[in-house]
Amino acid sequence: MPDRAQAEPKPFFWIPLKGQPQRTTPPGHERFQGLSGRMELEIEVISDYLYVGSGQLALHPVQGQEQAYYVFSRRNGILIIPGTSLKGAIRAIVEAISNSCVRIVARGELMRSKPHQGCEYKEEGKGLCPACRLFGTTGYRGRVHFTDAMPVGNIGTEIIKIADLWPPRQIQGRKFYQNKTFRKLDLRPAKNHRFLEAVPKGTRFQTTLFFENLQEEELGLLMRALGLDQHPEDPQRVIFAFPVKMGGAKPRCLGGVRFIPKRIRMLQGGLALFPALLTDESSSEVKPLLVQFLARKELLDPEAWARFRREAQPKNEPCPREVY
Numbered sequence: 173m174p175d176r177a178q179a180e181p182k183p184f185f186w187i188p189l190k191g192q193p194q195r196t197t198p199p200g201h202e203r204f205q206g207l208s209g210r211m212e213l214e215i216e217v218i219s220d221y222l223y224v225g226s227g228q229l230a231l232h233p234v235q236g237q238e239q240a241y242y243v244f245s246r247r248n249g250i251l252i253i254p255g256t257s258l259k260g261a262i263r264a265i266v267e268a269i270s271n272s273c274v275r276i277v278a279r280g281e282l283m284r285s286k287p288h289q290g291c292e293y294k295e296e297g298k299g300l301c302p303a304c305r306l307f308g309t310t311g312y313r314g315r316v317h318f319t320d321a322m323p324v325g326n327i328g329t330e331i332i333k334i335a336d337l338w339p340p341r342q343i344q345g346r347k348f349y350q351n352k353t354f355r356k357l358d359l360r361p362a363k364n365h366r367f368l369e370a371v372p373k374g375t376r377f378q379t380t381l382f383f384e385n386l387q388e389e390e391l392g393l394l395m396r397a398l399g400l401d402q403h404p405e406d407p408q409r410v411i412f413a414f415p416v417k418m419g420g421a422k423p424r425c426l427g428g429v430r431f432i433p434k435r436i437r438m439l440q441g442g443l444a445l446f447p448a449l450l451t452d453e454s455s456s457e458v459k460p461l462l463v464q465f466l467a468r469k470e471l472l473d474p475e476a477w478a479r480f481r482r483e484a485q486p487k488n489e490p491c492p493r494e495v496y
């Protein structure tokens with residue numbers, strides 16, 4: 173354990189790469205087979221803050237001085253979590269718990285395991301790993317999409333200060349951040365620090381997850397990547413297994429959210445899939461479907477899943493404040 177010498181434990185964990193992804197031919201898009209529908213999800217911020225950036229800076233007076241800060245993502249002036257951010261966060265977990273190829277790599281990091289290099293889709297080719305079959309890759313459109321998440325009720329932002337981030341240099345597999353407590357810094361401008369516009373704990377958003385032509389075991393994988401699981405003693409109960417991390421400043425323990433399924437609408441095979449999905453008609457009861465999907469574990473790597481579940485649990489520990 174090379175970490176032991178350091179005063180502050182690091183806020184991330186690794187899921188090691190092993191063996192090779194099980195690649196199979198994905199279904200085509202030309203006809204309906206399997207399960208299609210949409211799921212409405214509420215997203216609740218359960219870490220102290222969530223910051224999803226747009227890359228833009230703005231100015232804000234902090235203690236009498238104009239201070240540049242990174243703004244939260246917006247569309248037409250409304251705070252949103254872009255669907256692409258949701259997809260990226262969920263895909264990273266699907267990749268880890270299904271031993272898929274590695275697509276979601278942090279900036280400046282290199283993926284060295286040959287068997288886990290990104291799948292390439294060729295018409296009659298080698299097939300795709302579970303994550304590429306679900307989310308797509310060059311030449312193959314994914315079968316899972318999230319809409320931009322919109323605020324539920326009135327939500328507000330706060331300006332917070334964090335120390336600059338230093339990514340780990342050594343890659344030991346797939347890296348995920350833990351859920352620990354944010355340590356607030358005073359708002360005085362300081363070297364090697366930055367300001368972010370973030371939404372606080374308790375803020376809620378809503379999104380819709382569209383899926384087409386999925387197998388039950390693929391939905392089982394997807395539900396687990398949303399942080400859901402069967403109760404260990406009673407498989408008929410659905411529990412929140414861990415918060416999903418998303419957005420920026422994850423190493424500062426921002427970005428833990430909980431996905432709460434509100435409604436599911438399953439669609440029987442048919443031609444007018446998309447128009448039908450957009451109309452607001454009867455939806456199925458959520459829990460029995462979740463139980464049904466979570467019972468399917470064929471695509472799950474049990475070892476990676478056990479490790480992920482354990483490490484992603486909220487830890488009642490403070491997040492490192494400074495460089496680590």
Ligand SMILES: [Zn+2]
Nearest residue numbers: 273291301304
């Ligand atoms: Zn792949």
